[in-house]
């Protein structure tokens with residue numbers, strides 16, 4: 001029930017990207033978001049904007065034409081973020097593996113946190129994958145907040161999570177320390 005408690009507190013927004021899928025996986029995503037499975041009741045919203053998303057949900061084998069956009073979208077999603085690879089094609093290339101226009105899997109380009117197996121994975125498997133993704137997202141959020149807890153002074157000056165500013169402030173505070 002841990003995931004349920006986390007879902008009661010967090011509403012992870014997802015960015016869905018089709019990197020060359022046959023649309024089988026994408027239809028299952030729509031089914032999971034629809035009234036039958038109603039993933040949205042947990043606050044899981046499918047956003048079209050990477051800057052508002054927490055979970056990057058990718059379907060299909062990564063084709064040569066889609067790989068640049070894949071990496072670009074990944075870099076635009078703010079930290080902490082979780083990447084979910086849905087379906088056999090995303091993980092390994094699946095039935096498209098070895099084709100002239102396809103790489104072997106998504107992890108050739110970006111790091112993956114959760115793999116959802118199947119062709120196409122059922123909505124139940126997708127919900128299970130989302131629960132795992134949420135657990136990882138909560139852990140990553142804690143890891144980012146840890147320096148704030150360790151250095152109380154910094155927490156007073158920073159009102160938002162920004163790794164670069166945090167690193168700069170840490171470096172400045174170290175410079176000021178007596179040798």
Ligand code: SF4
Pocket residue numbers: 020021022023024025059060061086087088089090094095118119120121
């Ligand atoms: S895993 Fe199956 S359903 Fe999903 S994109 Fe590949 S072939 Fe299509």
